[in-house]
Amino acid sequence: MSSVKTPQNAEQLRIARITDSGGPLLLACGQSLDVVDIAYETWGKLSPNKDNVVIVCHALTGDQYAGGVNPITDRPAWWPRMIGPGLPIDTNRFFVIATNVLGGCMGSTGPASIGPDGKAWGVRFPTLTIADMVRAQIRLVESLGIDRIFAAIGGSMGGMQVLEWARQWKGRVAAAIPIASAARQSAQNIGFYEVGRQAIMADPDWCEGAYLEAGKRPDRGLAVARMAAHITYVSEEALKQKFDRRLQDRQDFTFGFDADFQIESYLRYQGASFVDRFDANSYLYITRAMDYFDLSTEHEGQLTLAFDGVDARFCVFSFSSDWHYTPEESKAIVRALNAANVEVSYVTIETSKGHDAFLLDEPEFEAAMTGFINATADACGLAAGLVDEHAG
Amino acid sequence: MSSVKTPQNAEQLRIARITDSGGPLLLACGQSLDVVDIAYETWGKLSPNKDNVVIVCHALTGDQYAGGVNPITDRPAWWPRMIGPGLPIDTNRFFVIATNVLGGCMGSTGPASIGPDGKAWGVRFPTLTIADMVRAQIRLVESLGIDRIFAAIGGSMGGMQVLEWARQWKGRVAAAIPIASAARQSAQNIGFYEVGRQAIMADPDWCEGAYLEAGKRPDRGLAVARMAAHITYVSEEALKQKFDRRLQDRQDFTFGFDADFQIESYLRYQGASFVDRFDANSYLYITRAMDYFDLSTEHEGQLTLAFDGVDARFCVFSFSSDWHYTPEESKAIVRALNAANVEVSYVTIETSKGHDAFLLDEPEFEAAMTGFINATADACGLAAGLVDEHAG
Structure with a gap:
């Protein structure tokens, strides 16, 4: 844990x-x-x-x-x-x-x-x-x-x-x-938050919601949820200005699945740092409250x-x-x-x-x-x- | 399998x-x-x-x-x-x-x-x-x-x-x-596909890429990847026209994490049906080829x-x-x-x-x-x- x-x-x-x-x-x-x-x-x-x-x-x-x-x-x-x-x-x-x-x-x-x-x-x-x-x-x-x-x-x-x-x-x-x-809440936003919830609930360490009792945390699923949501918080223009296609501390593609691009590195960091400060079930409940809002x-x-x-x-x-x-x-x-x-x-x-x-x-x-x-x-x-x- | x-x-x-x-x-x-x-x-x-x-x-x-x-x-x-x-x-x-x-x-x-x-x-x-x-x-x-x-x-x-x-x-x-x-490929699109790749690679059944040898399939991760991508294939206007906030075969919220909304049910179906026809590693490789395209x-x-x-x-x-x-x-x-x-x-x-x-x-x-x-x-x-x- x-x-x-x-x-x-x-x-x-x-x-x-x-x-x-x-x-x-x-x-x-x-x-x-x-x-x-x-x-x-x-x-x-x-x-x-x-x-x-x-x-x-x-x-x-x-x-x-x-x-x-x-x-x-x-x-x-x-x-x-x-x-x-x-x-x-x-x-x-x-x-x-x-x-x-x-x-x-x-x-x-x-x-x-x-x-x-x-x-x-x-x-x-x-x-x-x-x-x-x-x-x-x-x-x-x-x-x-x-x-x-x-x-x-x-x-x-x-x-x-x-x-x-x-x-x-x-x-x-x-x-x-x-x-x-x-x-x-729009259908598109419900959709994005549903992606996040499914990412959390797909993580075996979510343990059907009882991860705290099991001494586990669905960090991988929560990180993916955060990454997906984070893209929606930034405009495409801002992503282009801030990252465009610039590479992360390298001169050329590594031809693999490392974070070759700055945008990848940035999103991974957003996901990884988020799980240190947020509870996955809270993410489920709060996004659900937003979905229900009308x-x-x-x-x-x-x-x-x-x-x-x-x-x-x-x-x-x-x-x-x-x-x-x-x-x-x-x-x-x-x-x-x-x-x-x-x-x-x-x-x-x-x-x-x-x-x-x-x-x-x-x-x-x-x-x-x-x-x-x-x-x-x-x-x-x-x-x-x-x-x-x-x-x- | x-x-x-x-x-x-x-x-x-x-x-x-x-x-x-x-x-x-x-x-x-x-x-x-x-x-x-x-x-x-x-x-x-x-x-x-x-x-x-x-x-x-x-x-x-x-x-x-x-x-x-x-x-x-x-x-x-x-x-x-x-x-x-x-x-x-x-x-x-x-x-x-x-x-x-x-x-x-x-x-x-x-x-x-x-x-x-x-x-x-x-x-x-x-x-x-x-x-x-x-x-x-x-x-x-x-x-x-x-x-x-x-x-x-x-x-x-x-x-x-x-x-x-x-x-x-x-x-x-x-x-x-x-x-x-x-x-x-734009930074935003690299970002969305990176979310999908991370969802796949976060699935323990991905087995560091060797799931076929292990007799497993990262279906949950691949489904989440598909759901995230699918939202980008449809305009917000189309989602509003097609689903808006309509409920799925129910009259009221269930106050839980079932697919209350049609948009949720639709995305879940997109994810679940996709894994029946697609290989998760192919998804990694093909999205990577798109990212590298410039x-x-x-x-x-x-x-x-x-x-x-x-x-x-x-x-x-x-x-x-x-x-x-x-x-x-x-x-x-x-x-x-x-x-x-x-x-x-x-x-x-x-x-x-x-x-x-x-x-x-x-x-x-x-x-x-x-x-x-x-x-x-x-x-x-x-x-x-x-x-x-x-x-x-």
């Missing part, structure tokens, strides 16, 4: 048992969980009237370590450009909370957690939805004594959570910022009806070269919000970087985020910064 | 041992093969002056059974709409030859063939290039007493072979028709120089929604041919079907093929049909 850098190795993990005060968490599948832990991290300070809370929601393989340095890896967190003093989500002004989603593997309850019978849940864990993840986040926020948030912000699957926040907490979410996301389902395909009564002010972001969650899918959200009389701005960032652009150096994106967040915070009457930061 | 429908089960296989007359086949990797069989199929009749030969080149997972019915499966061959009496490649006029590529698994010598030591080659088989495949095809054609061809036609990897035919047999190829192809490599990136002296008349086809081999990649071929003063027509077919459109019902494509083929044959002075077909 390989060593995985999970919170079991970490000392500073912050976890809230959200079922202690709220009771069992009822899930969309009909089952309920009696014990649910949600791991989270915060930045900044909660204002005296608790009006400056920003929820940051992570994507498929993210976690609660959004800003600054990830204490598990001692490397930059996944959104260090966005969260911090003077950054778009300014921790001098906002109290930022990021959780590890329900079903995740960085301290929140998920399939790797110990179940009621004292053994790891494995695939006996109930299937989750994005709405379930947000229900758990709301419980956490409530447990911190917070009854409204200034903003929910997230990219990719994080954007799906943002949509759910605005729906589940009507009247309590001032601003909603879904980035590079969609209101319904806000229009309960409204006979009418997305507009899904936004009925939503009163957050929206800013929807997309990236021109994103083919994983396309600008067209963001526009569908915008059209439905418009039709539902929800205030919405829409920004498409011209970039060649593809889906992962929201994690990368995109000055226009950061500027637009800063502008929308601050203008909305000003309109809401939020203090420009914490008093003690401005004193003296 | 599962039963695989390969030529070992077939009775009517036509095979030529091309090394009998030509001696060992020297490969681009520097190695040579002493014994090479090429399996092939023909339709129509060779004209008395042997001027009506059309070579049809198959794509990654195709074989020599291009027209009519595949005798191994008793189902339609892979290009039945294109090859036959009165069809675009009219077998009343042309003598059509299709081979199974070198490295394939439908009767041609490949990694599943028995090597010099009496054991299956496995990954000891030398690495191949597209140029090697065409060298073997030329040997075959020569062994049939043919010293020029009217046309080379093929889609996807078949189009790469078409480009090689025009380069290797200058003065002997009248028409070249590369369809939905490219002159250099006509501009030997000319410092100048594709035009690769077409120096080429005198075939070209018709390059692409499909508007093909993101596996994009219209832009076809245009790059056209631009280079133009710059090299090679006669070339370019046709983009507007379709939502994606890459696989060349295999599907596309009336405009078939009409344009018919028009180009017949006009070029007329210009070459080919008889409009075989004499005995017109007698009486």
Whole structure:
């Protein structure tokens, strides 16, 4: 059994048992969980009237370590450009909370957690939805004594959570910022994630989901799943710019199956490093939640009806070269919000970087985020910064 | 060891041992093969002056059974709409030859063939290039007493072979028709095929390539490889039209990892049925040959120089929604041919079907093929049909 850098190795993990005060968490599948832990991290300070809370929601393989340095890896967190003093989500002004989603593997309850019978849940864990993840986040926020948030912000699957926040907490979410996301998972995306799931489940070390009990890990299958998904996160143009057909530390083909090309070496590295930080069953559950996501389902395909009564002010972001969650899918959200009389701005960032652009150096994106967040915070009457930061 | 429908089960296989007359086949990797069989199929009749030969080149997972019915499966061959009496490649006029590529698994010598030591080659088989495949095809054609061809036609990897035919047999190829192809494999495509190779090699039943000797088959890995590749053969629009988020024989989610969605069921079927007809090591070798394909490599990136002296008349086809081999990649071929003063027509077919459109019902494509083929044959002075077909 390989060593995985999970919170079991970490000392500073912050976890809230959200079922202690709220009771069992009822899930969309009909089952309920009696014990649910949600791991989270915060930045900044909660204002005296608790009006400056920003929820940051992570994507498929993210976690609660959004800003600054990830204490598990001692490397930059996944959104260090966005969260911090003077950054778009300014921790001098906002109290930022990021959780590890329900079903995740960085301290929140998920399939790797110990179940009621004292053994790891494995695939006996109930299937989750994005709405379930947000229900758990709301419980956490409530447990911190917070009854409204200034903003929910997230990219990719994080954007799906943002949509759910605005729906589940009507009247309590001032601003909603879904980035590079969609209101319904496309057939193509279901297909790519199904490839990943099949790769994991084809690995004999998956052990029908009970690998933890068996002392094994389906690392090979999980690495293949990650490689397949990773290609969708980058535009073809970016792959061409970054790698094209350049060879990896060699002058000519080796005429074999080594990683002759840089793109091969890069993908192999993505796969190999991923298995050190992620649980294969979590990958199954979280991709399944994304597949199941379609806000229009309960409204006979009418997305507009899904936004009925939503009163957050929206800013929807997309990236021109994103083919994983396309600008067209963001526009569908915008059209439905418009039709539902929800205030919405829409920004498409011209970039060649593809889906992962929201994690990368995109000055226009950061500027637009800063502008929308601050203008909305000003309109809401939020203090420009914490008093003690401005004193003296 | 599962039963695989390969030529070992077939009775009517036509095979030529091309090394009998030509001696060992020297490969681009520097190695040579002493014994090479090429399996092939023909339709129509060779004209008395042997001027009506059309070579049809198959794509990654195709074989020599291009027209009519595949005798191994008793189902339609892979290009039945294109090859036959009165069809675009009219077998009343042309003598059509299709081979199974070198490295394939439908009767041609490949990694599943028995090597010099009496054991299956496995990954000891030398690495191949597209140029090697065409060298073997030329040997075959020569062994049939043919010293020029009217046309080379093929889609996807078949189009790469078409480009090689025009380069290797200058003065002997009248028409070249590369369809939905490219002159250099893109980083994105290398990436997708690397995912497939890693899926195969991650399967313990791959046995480091020696699965035939071990009495095993890496079916799970090969199925995942096929699933990943298959998504690239279809446009997102086509997936939406054909499947969208429709459920497979059920009214609601099962909240598990069964194939709830039609797209999942479809991909699983693609994977499961593929392993019945294809050899995993052949998949490694043939995808590698595609990765290595870049006509501009030997000319410092100048594709035009690769077409120096080429005198075939070209018709390059692409499909508007093909993101596996994009219209832009076809245009790059056209631009280079133009710059090299090679006669070339370019046709983009507007379709939502994606890459696989060349295999599907596309009336405009078939009409344009018919028009180009017949006009070029007329210009070459080919008889409009075989004499005995017109007698009486």
